[in-house]
Amino acid sequence: MAKCKALKLTHLAFADDLMFFLKASLASLDSILLCLQHFHELSGLRINPAKSLLFFAGVSELDKSAFLEKSGFLEGRLPVKYLGLPLILARLSAHHCNPMLDLIRKRLQLWKGKLLSYAGRLVLIKSVLESSYIYWSGIFGLPQSVIKSMESLMASFLWKGSESARFLHPTSWAAGQLIKDVNAAGIIKLTWKVASKQKSIWVDWLYSGLLRKDSIWTASATSDASWVWRKILASRPLALQAIRSSIGDGRSTYLWLDHWHPLGILFQLVFPRTIHALGLHRLSLVADSIDQDGWSPPPSPSLNHIWNELQSITRRPAFRGDCVTWKTSSSCSFSSKAAWNLIRLHGSLAPWRTLLWFKLHILAIASQLGESSPNASQSRLFFALDRSQSPLPVASAGTILKTWITSFLSALPLLPSRKASSPSAGLLEEESSLSQGNGSGLT
Structure with missing residues (x-):
């Protein structure tokens, strides 16, 4: 609850979903119920207890009974669906993804695939079915078994028009690799959000805890880190190829911990004792090496090879501040397509x-x-x-x-000889x- 208090986080609301956070005390519950009663008096809308759930953490069975009796709500258990996704504590497993697979099967059953051409089926796959897993991939890393299941469903629909057909594919089907690439692009998107300090409750939560005295590029996974956070940290080598901070006034970029210098992250190139000898510290900002005339880093013979590279950096106007940029664009924006192009395999052009x-x-x-x-x-x-x-x-x-x-x-590659024509x-x-x-x- 200390993090919630620091962020002034009391509730989450989206459309018709409302989630409250409170201490495990009857006094806190009374305050929430009183607010809901005032809401009813002002709007005429009443909370439906049959559709409301209470989730507990570290609460005894006796206290649970008191909370449920006073509120009239039902007890909820994780995982629960929120905004179409499961809220879980452990690693995402295959059975958590069953709702997504069921949605794909339901859509395939409604389509008369056998009456469509190959091109028509491919359009449906790309425009409708892909959106089903792209939303999930932007949040989770999908398990390998789920990727194979989706690949099988899409391939069967493409070649036979039925999701249940079993047959030998006439050519290689690369949907599995495509789903993996989209999945990896979704993880890089989360890395971008953290690196650019995008305004969101999730990013603020990270910087108030895991990154309170660190950067996304130098943080290490703790023993209690979630599997999503571990996925993000594992994607950093690939993300570093394209994500870099562009310096304006240098007030929002770490001098040693962020990726802004042509040589890379300076903390990985400099010994900690050298940083202290300069009169700086680990969390020093780039602004500490900038004055009115431009770059003014502290003199150090051992760092001349680093400071000499500063003249090659094109700075933004100081009044615009710092921003995080993608390598193919000078703007402070991100697109999933750019991340996908970074990840996917680029084949050579066919001679014909x-x-x-x-x-x-x-x-x-x-x-x-x-x-x-x-x-x-x-x-x-x-x-x-x-x-x-x-x-x-x-x-x-x-x-x-x-x-x-x-x-x-x-x-075409040579095919094995066959007796039939x-x-x-x-x-x-x-x-x-x-x-x-x-x-x-x-x-």
């Missing part, structure tokens, strides 16, 4: 990409395998190519199709029939 996408035109491919086609030859691939805008030389339909298929297949062979046979005809199917 210019055959599909090039300036002034996009080669559209409509794939309808095994379905009826408008021409008599029952061609399985249809291409729309505007020759007037295409940089490719004007040639017969078969030549263009053969060039594209040959280039595409040569860029491969899909690529079927495509080449189809191309042969087109080249002998009048090129129907291409315009």
